[in-house]
Amino acid sequence: MKPRSWIRRNWLWAAGGAFLAVHLATWLMQRAMRSAVRSEAALRHKAVEEKLD
Template identity: 70%
Template sequence: MKPQSWLRRNWLWAAGGAFLTIHLATWLMQTAMKRSVRSEAVNKQSAAED
């Protein structure tokens, strides 16, 4: 009997880890973009007031 590969033994952990990694990365990117847009809006508003 051949020894099973690591991926075949732990496919659920690998899939779960990939899922969480992708969602964490997209959440971080989304948060960074929201923060960037907010700061840009504040800069435009303060420039308009001057």
């Protein structure tokens, strides 16, 4: 009988790890985009205020 590979023995751990990695990556990207949008909006707001003064 052939020895089973690591992925065949631990497929559930591998699938769970991949699932968590994908969700963590998307959460981090959303957080970075949200921060970028907020900072850009703040810069635009500041520019508008300076224009009015």
